[in-house]
Amino acid sequence: MPKNRFAYALANPLSVLLDKSPRDFDRSDFLKVIEEKRVERIGFHYTALDGKLKELKLPVANPSQVETVLAEGERVDGSQLFKGMVDTSLSDLYVVPVYRTAFLNPFDEGSLDFVCRYLTKDGNLAPFALDSILAKADQAFRRTPAWNSRRWASSSSSCSPTATPTSTRPRSSTAITPPPPMSRAARS
Helix, strand or coil, X not given: CCCCCCCXXXXXXXXXXXXXXXXXXCHHHHHHHHHHHCCXXXXXXXXXXXXXXXXXXXXXXCHHHHHHHHHHCEEEEHHHHCCCCCCXXXXXEEEEECHHHCEECCXXXXXXXXXXXXXXXXXXXXXXXXXXXXXXXXXXXXXXXXXXHHHXXXXXXXXXXXXXXXXXXXXXXXXXXXXXXXXXXXXX
Protein backbone atom coordinates (compact mmCIF):
# COMPACT_ATOMS: atom_id res chain seq x y z
CA MET A 1 0.00 0.00 0.00
CA PRO A 2 1.48 3.40 -0.95
CA LYS A 3 2.44 5.72 1.89
CA ASN A 4 0.61 8.67 0.30
CA ARG A 5 -3.14 8.01 0.48
CA PHE A 6 -3.70 10.15 -2.64
CA ALA A 7 -1.25 8.24 -4.87
CA TYR A 8 -3.56 6.66 -7.41
CA ALA A 9 -3.70 6.89 -11.19
CA LEU A 10 -6.12 9.82 -11.59
CA ALA A 11 -5.18 11.72 -8.44
CA ASN A 12 -4.71 15.47 -8.58
CA PRO A 13 -0.89 15.89 -8.56
CA LEU A 14 -1.31 18.60 -5.91
CA SER A 15 -3.10 16.11 -3.63
CA VAL A 16 -0.21 13.70 -4.06
CA LEU A 17 2.41 16.40 -3.45
CA LEU A 18 0.64 17.83 -0.39
CA ASP A 19 -0.82 14.52 0.86
CA LYS A 20 -4.23 16.06 1.41
CA SER A 21 -7.61 16.31 -0.25
CA PRO A 22 -8.34 19.35 -2.46
CA ARG A 23 -11.06 20.35 0.02
CA ASP A 24 -8.30 20.87 2.60
CA PHE A 25 -5.99 23.06 0.47
CA ASP A 26 -5.05 26.43 1.94
CA ARG A 27 -2.81 29.36 0.99
CA SER A 28 0.25 28.02 2.79
CA ASP A 29 0.00 24.85 0.68
CA PHE A 30 0.19 26.88 -2.51
CA LEU A 31 3.20 28.86 -1.28
CA LYS A 32 4.91 25.53 -0.62
CA VAL A 33 3.99 24.23 -4.12
CA ILE A 34 5.21 27.45 -5.76
CA GLU A 35 8.57 27.09 -4.05
CA GLU A 36 8.98 23.33 -4.62
CA LYS A 37 7.79 23.28 -8.23
CA ARG A 38 9.34 26.66 -9.14
CA VAL A 39 5.99 28.00 -10.33
CA GLU A 40 6.40 31.16 -12.43
CA ARG A 41 2.73 32.03 -13.04
CA ILE A 42 -0.66 31.81 -11.40
CA GLY A 43 -3.57 31.28 -13.78
CA PHE A 44 -7.12 32.36 -12.94
CA HIS A 45 -9.91 30.83 -15.07
CA TYR A 46 -13.41 32.32 -14.97
CA THR A 47 -16.53 32.35 -17.13
CA ALA A 48 -17.85 35.49 -18.84
CA LEU A 49 -21.48 36.13 -19.79
CA ASP A 50 -20.99 34.52 -23.21
CA GLY A 51 -20.06 31.26 -21.46
CA LYS A 52 -16.47 31.35 -22.68
CA LEU A 53 -13.71 30.55 -20.24
CA LYS A 54 -11.45 33.55 -19.72
CA GLU A 55 -7.93 33.37 -18.37
CA LEU A 56 -5.83 35.79 -16.39
CA LYS A 57 -2.12 34.98 -15.96
CA LEU A 58 -0.26 36.63 -13.11
CA PRO A 59 3.52 36.41 -12.72
CA VAL A 60 4.85 35.19 -9.39
CA ALA A 61 6.95 38.07 -8.10
CA ASN A 62 7.39 37.29 -4.40
CA PRO A 63 5.63 35.31 -1.64
CA SER A 64 3.75 38.29 -0.19
CA GLN A 65 2.36 39.25 -3.61
CA VAL A 66 1.22 35.66 -4.17
CA GLU A 67 -0.38 35.48 -0.74
CA THR A 68 -2.28 38.71 -1.39
CA VAL A 69 -3.52 37.55 -4.81
CA LEU A 70 -4.61 34.18 -3.41
CA ALA A 71 -6.43 35.84 -0.48
CA GLU A 72 -8.05 38.79 -2.24
CA GLY A 73 -8.19 37.77 -5.88
CA GLU A 74 -7.54 40.12 -8.76
CA ARG A 75 -9.65 43.05 -9.91
CA VAL A 76 -11.38 42.76 -13.30
CA ASP A 77 -13.69 45.08 -15.20
CA GLY A 78 -17.21 43.67 -14.86
CA SER A 79 -18.64 46.10 -17.42
CA GLN A 80 -16.58 44.37 -20.11
CA LEU A 81 -17.28 40.82 -18.95
CA PHE A 82 -21.01 41.40 -18.36
CA LYS A 83 -21.87 43.99 -21.02
CA GLY A 84 -25.28 45.54 -20.53
CA MET A 85 -25.81 43.85 -17.16
CA VAL A 86 -23.42 45.81 -14.97
CA ASP A 87 -23.36 49.57 -14.63
CA THR A 88 -19.85 50.92 -15.17
CA SER A 89 -19.95 52.69 -11.79
CA LEU A 90 -20.55 49.32 -10.09
CA SER A 91 -18.28 47.24 -12.29
CA ASP A 92 -15.43 46.59 -9.86
CA LEU A 93 -15.33 42.83 -9.57
CA TYR A 94 -12.72 40.47 -8.21
CA VAL A 95 -11.94 37.02 -9.53
CA VAL A 96 -11.13 34.99 -6.43
CA PRO A 97 -9.62 31.51 -6.62
CA VAL A 98 -11.52 28.52 -5.29
CA TYR A 99 -8.72 26.63 -3.58
CA ARG A 100 -10.15 23.13 -4.08
CA THR A 101 -9.96 23.65 -7.87
CA ALA A 102 -6.19 24.24 -7.93
CA PHE A 103 -4.15 22.28 -10.47
CA LEU A 104 -0.72 22.27 -12.06
CA ASN A 105 -1.49 23.17 -15.66
CA PRO A 106 -0.29 20.31 -17.87
CA PHE A 107 -0.32 22.59 -20.94
CA ASP A 108 1.66 25.43 -19.37
CA GLU A 109 4.62 24.14 -17.38
CA GLY A 110 5.38 26.45 -14.47
CA SER A 111 1.75 27.50 -13.97
CA LEU A 112 -0.46 26.90 -10.94
CA ASP A 113 -4.07 27.42 -12.02
CA PHE A 114 -7.42 27.91 -10.31
CA VAL A 115 -11.06 28.13 -11.29
CA CYS A 116 -12.41 31.38 -9.85
CA ARG A 117 -15.64 32.96 -8.69
CA TYR A 118 -16.68 36.59 -8.94
CA LEU A 119 -16.96 38.75 -5.84
CA THR A 120 -18.17 42.33 -5.64
CA LYS A 121 -16.00 45.02 -4.06
CA ASP A 122 -17.94 44.34 -0.82
CA GLY A 123 -16.81 40.69 -0.82
CA ASN A 124 -20.19 39.18 -1.76
CA LEU A 125 -20.80 36.77 -4.61
CA ALA A 126 -21.71 38.70 -7.76
CA PRO A 127 -25.46 38.04 -8.22
CA PHE A 128 -25.30 38.16 -12.03
CA ALA A 129 -22.41 35.68 -12.40
CA LEU A 130 -23.40 32.40 -14.06
CA ASP A 131 -22.26 30.19 -11.17
CA SER A 132 -24.19 32.33 -8.66
CA ILE A 133 -27.35 32.07 -10.77
CA LEU A 134 -26.93 28.30 -11.05
CA ALA A 135 -26.38 27.96 -7.27
CA LYS A 136 -29.57 29.99 -6.58
CA ALA A 137 -31.55 27.86 -9.04
CA ASP A 138 -30.26 24.69 -7.38
CA GLN A 139 -31.28 25.96 -3.94
CA ALA A 140 -34.76 26.92 -5.21
CA PHE A 141 -35.17 23.53 -6.88
CA ARG A 142 -34.21 21.72 -3.68
CA ARG A 143 -36.76 23.74 -1.69
CA THR A 144 -39.59 22.74 -4.04
CA PRO A 145 -41.77 20.21 -2.16
CA ALA A 146 -42.60 18.22 -5.31
CA TRP A 147 -38.92 17.38 -5.71
CA ASN A 148 -38.19 16.68 -2.07
CA SER A 149 -35.69 13.82 -2.24
CA ARG A 150 -37.38 11.79 0.53
CA ARG A 151 -40.72 11.96 -1.24
CA TRP A 152 -39.11 11.08 -4.53
CA ALA A 153 -37.17 8.15 -3.08
CA SER A 154 -40.27 6.69 -1.43
CA SER A 155 -42.21 6.84 -4.69
CA SER A 156 -42.97 3.55 -6.37
CA SER A 157 -42.25 5.09 -9.76
CA SER A 158 -39.60 3.53 -11.96
CA CYS A 159 -37.97 6.96 -12.03
CA SER A 160 -37.23 6.68 -8.34
CA PRO A 161 -33.52 6.69 -7.43
CA THR A 162 -34.17 3.50 -5.44
CA ALA A 163 -35.60 1.67 -8.47
CA THR A 164 -33.45 -0.81 -10.35
CA PRO A 165 -31.63 1.08 -13.09
CA THR A 166 -32.21 -0.02 -16.66
CA SER A 167 -28.61 0.69 -17.64
CA THR A 168 -25.50 -0.99 -16.26
CA ARG A 169 -23.86 2.34 -15.47
CA PRO A 170 -23.66 2.84 -11.67
CA ARG A 171 -25.61 5.74 -10.19
CA SER A 172 -23.89 8.31 -8.07
CA SER A 173 -24.95 8.30 -4.44
CA THR A 174 -23.79 11.84 -3.78
CA ALA A 175 -25.93 14.86 -4.47
CA ILE A 176 -24.61 17.97 -6.14
CA THR A 177 -24.51 20.81 -3.65
CA PRO A 178 -23.79 24.45 -4.43
CA PRO A 179 -20.44 25.77 -3.27
CA PRO A 180 -20.55 27.66 0.02
CA PRO A 181 -20.62 31.47 -0.16
CA MET A 182 -17.15 32.97 -0.04
CA SER A 183 -15.90 36.34 1.04
CA ARG A 184 -12.45 37.82 0.84
CA ALA A 185 -12.42 38.23 4.62
CA ALA A 186 -13.13 34.53 5.12
CA ARG A 187 -10.21 33.54 2.88
CA SER A 188 -7.48 34.74 5.24
